[in-house]
Each structure stands twice: as C-alpha cells, then as structure tokens.
Amino acid sequence: TTATPASPNRIEHQLTDKGYVPVYTTAVVEQPWSSYTPSDHEVWATLFARQQQVLVGRASDEFLRNQRAMGMTPDRIPKFDDLNAVLRKTTGWELIGVEGLLPELTFFEHLANRRFPVTWWIRKPEQLDYLSEPDLFHDLFGHVPLLMNPVFADYMEAYGRGGVKAHGIGPEALVNLTRLYWYTVEFGLIKQDDGLRIYGSGIVSSKGESIHCLESAAPNRIGFDLERIMRTRYRIDTYQKTYFVIDSYEQLMEATRPDFTPIYERLSKEDSYAAGDVQDSDVVFNKGTGEGWLNDGDV
Template sequence: MIQEYDKYVAEDHEVWSILYSRMMEILPRYSSQAYLDGIQDVGLEGDRIPNFVECNAKLSKKTGWNIYVVPGLIDNKPFFEHLSNREFPSSTWLRKKSQLEYLEEPDMFHDIFGHVPLLANLHFANFLSELAGIALLHIENEWAVEILSRLYWYTVEFGLIKEGNGLKVYGAGILSSSGETQYSIDSDIPQRMPYDVKKIFQTPYIKDKFQEQYFVIDSYEQLYKSLPEIKSILAQELKSVAI
C-alpha cells in the first residue's frame, strides 16, 4: 500500500491543520525536546498532511526508520515484524472534522504526529526496534506478548521523561491528545513512578480513559540500556509461569 496523497481533500488538510496547531500551542511547554526536534527533523508542518515519501527521505537518513503504510490496526506478529525492521506501521486515513475529539481507532494523526518525530532520536529508535525483536522471539507466547505490550504501552505510548527540572511527555498516546498532555504533567490524580521494568510487567493498562499511572524515564539512553534487563526479567517471568 502507498499513501495516495492526491486523494486527500481540502477538509483532510484542514483537519490536520486544526489538530497540529492545537497540539503545537501547548507542546513546547509539555513535550520532550527530542520530540520537538523530531518534528523539524522529519519535516512535519501545520498547513498540510505530511507526505510520507518526503518524511521517509529525512527519517531514514537519521535513524534508518521509515513509515510503512497499513490499512489500520494489524495483528501483533506483523506489527512487531515491521517495528523490528524499522518500519513504523501507519494508516493514511484521517478523522473527519466531526470527530476531532474522539476516535475508536488510531488514525494518521496519532500514528504520524504522535509516533514519528521521536523515531528520529537514535536511542529511542534503537530501543523500539530491539524491543520488537524480543517480542518476535516470544510471539507465540500470549503471556510474553501481554507483558511486553505493557512495556510498549508505558513507554512508547504513555511515557514521561525527566528533562531539566521538570517532567515532559514523550509517549505518542499522550502527544496526540491535548487533554491528556496537560493532565499527565499537571494533574494530581495520576501516580508517576520511576521507570521500572519489573513493575511495568505487573501493571495492566487501561485503554479508553486517561491513565492512572505513568512511568518516568531519565533519558532515552536509559530505555535503550534496559533491553538486557527486559530480556532477563521476561525470561524469569516466563519460567515462573511455566512452573
């Protein structure tokens, strides 16, 4: 599949523009600097839907990643296969103007605006492809896939990072929602805990409301360097389940 760029109509570009400017009004304050740098690096702009061919030319030069077009949600196995090949699965459809607030399924705004900028960061980019490689080794084991999905959830989708004196957002699930972006940093309701692989493996996630807990990394390097720990704690978990 390819992105049929000429098929987007004026309303599509307008929806992108509304969503983009709504987020960019707050992200300089709330999001990780690496994410903001990534917006520039991959060339996302506010006035039109990004052209994947142009983004890929920039992104692949930085970290070897590419956007890979898929029709929508895909199964775990092809999902992790693409990630491990440094291909980020993205749909090409965008919500309509009447659906600006809520979506059942991630659209291109989530996939591209939320996920792609951070793929220009080498530590994060390497972490994600290697995490997917670990998932593929255990793809037939439902429990392994479940706990690795928790790790994906609490980092790639809903991760926070310490930067300077404060907390910033890097998770795509947060970065594609202005409400959760502000809530994740400013609200007293959620718990914010240091990144802890074992604890994340024990923490199921909720899908259709704001998170009740977030895990905070110190750096993207920390994520990358936790891969051996992920492997060894996963092996222990699987052993204890098998007994």
C-alpha cells in the same frame, strides 16, 4: 458471520462467537495522498496547530526538536515519501502505509526491520478530541519524531525483535511486553532537568491527556521499573491512572537489553497490578488522588 458496514475508521468488524472482532488487513498500501479531501487537510492543520501550542513546555525537548527537523508542517498532510527521505538518512527508519491496526506478529516484524506502519487515513472533524484507534495524526505526529532519535530508534527495533520472540513464547509473554509498549512508547514521561515532560505518542497526540498527565493531581507518576510495568494493567478507554517516568532514552534502552525470557517465566507466577495501585517499592513523583477514576475496566 456478518460483516458490519465499513466503519468510519475503516476497520471492519465481523460477528463471531466472540462478538464483533476487528478484521485486520496486513497489506502495505501506497499513501493515497491525492485522495485526501480539503477537510482531511484541515483536520491535520487544526490538530497540528493545537498540539504545537499545547506541547510547548510539555513535550520532551527531544520530541520537539526532532519534530521541527522532520519538516512536518500544518498546511497539509505530510507525504510519507518526503518524511522517509529525512528518516532514512537519519536513523534508517522507513514509514509504510497501512489500513489500521495489524496482527501482532506482522507489526513486530515491521518494527524489527525498522519499518514503522502508519495508518493512511485521518479522523473526521467530529473526532478531533477522541478516537479509539490510531489514525494518521496519532501515528505521524505522535510516533514519528522520536524515530529520528538514534537511541529511541534502536529501542523500537529491539522491541520489534523482542515481540517476535515473545510471540513464540506465548500469550502471557505478549501481555507483559505489550504493557511495556503501552507505558513507554504510548504513555511515557521523561524527567528533564527542568521537570517532567511527555514522550509517549498516545499523550502527545491528545490535547486533554497532554495537560492531564503532567498537571492533574489524579494520576500516579512513578519511576520507570521494567518488571513493575510488565505487571501493570492499563486503561484503553480513559486517561491512564499511572504514568511511568524514565530518566533518559538510554535508561530505557539499557533496562530492556537483557533477555526477557526468564522475566516472563518469573512473572507468569505473579499476579498483575491494577492500573492505579501504588506499590511500596515505587519511586513516587506523585501519588494520585484517584479523582475521577472508574473502578473497573483495566485491561
């Protein structure tokens, strides 16, 4: 096997008989705060200011309120220690520094213990709009504010425990559970009294998708339905074709409380749904026009 040169995003890839596969590092690292360059702080400042503007009236009230309460500011990359002082008091969560994506089981075990892994490095100035893997901006700006919400904080822990369990059941169960994470934690919308809002981290950390998910006629916006979501494939390389809308974080918590084991069992006999398909049973907020959709590439 040959290792490629360290990618700018620091996940090395190794050539195996399955092609290039990422080499995961599981180590927890101290945030090397003093090694951030002026350019790193500037990337943070630029993205932070830009998203602050875009998210007014688009992100959920809960996200915006908690973000202010955490004390993240645009002037410099936050220190994990400072955020941890606030988080520990509020919901007992803790941020830990990592190099990048973790193996599934390691990730689940951290969540189950209320530890949220945060990628310590930040994207380069030429990657402001798009990056194919999580970096510090996505992880901190996108994920951390809602960890201050007691219900969402519990949901994330429960998800971690559910992940450890699903990992023991098998790969199909994991696929179902991963879709739930994708369509809630990463790309979820919430219905407020004053309209649909964003709470998914993959959206709030992207300018383009923050606008697209709410204002474009192209995507479907459909009411949250646990098993429906677990059957739905998704996109990793384009905006989502479908967004699922929760009524409240309590709804999310309650809907995911039951034991998933019989659900996994049932779903193993059913086909999956394409990312953009609408089902008869869906509660449809918007039936997407499908404009700009690519025909293949759902995962």
